[in-house]
Amino acid sequence: MDAGSGGQLALGVxxxxxxxxxxxxxxxxxxxxxxxxxxxxxARLCAEGLVD
Structure with missing residues (x-):
């Protein structure tokens, strides 16, 4: 995963x-x-297939 710490927090939520x-x-x-x-x-998390 390369979404940065903000992306990691968003994914955690x-x-x-x-x-x-x-x-x-x-x-x-x-x-x-x-x-x-x-x-x-x-959008980056979506592109990585981690969220929809």
Missing amino acids: LVQHRMATTEQIHRVSALEVRIEQSRRRL
Whole structure:
């Protein structure tokens, strides 16, 4: 996995909750950055086949 620490945190949140919107993941894991960064992290996880 090469999604960076933010991506790892997002993946951890999804493992715990099974389903979450991009905004929910952003609020839990990355409020210090803009939501676009969260979208990019989730897109990388999706490209790696780790989330859908």
